[in-house]
Amino acid sequence: MPKTVQIRDIDDEVYAALVQRAAAEGITVPELLRREAARLAARPSVAQWLARTGRRPSEISTPEVLATLDEWRGDWPHAGR
Incomplete structure (x- = not known):
């Protein structure tokens, strides 16, 4: 059976935003x-x-994840300068 919920003390700005979104x-x-x-x-x-x-x-492990990501990314364009 459906229930009714009442929300009190909604700020005017919040209600205006709800009206706009609806x-x-x-x-x-x-x-x-x-x-x-x-x-x-x-x-x-x-x-x-x-x-x-x-x-x-x-x-x-975290080091394994980081190593795999480094491998996938390859060398940095300006690495070693």
Whole structure:
């Protein structure tokens, strides 16, 4: 069942920006906020993201990554001058 959310004390500048953005997309401010709320709810929190990505062990060390990048880039144009 859909819920209603009320946001109080929105600054005039913020509301004006929301009105402009909604108008540019051809929708109402409530529809814009519904879309943004759905996007926000679908994303993991920073803590969830860090926990998820922090558990993935990497078999490649930082020096190996840097060496590979240096190899891909090649010599600097003015190196050795």
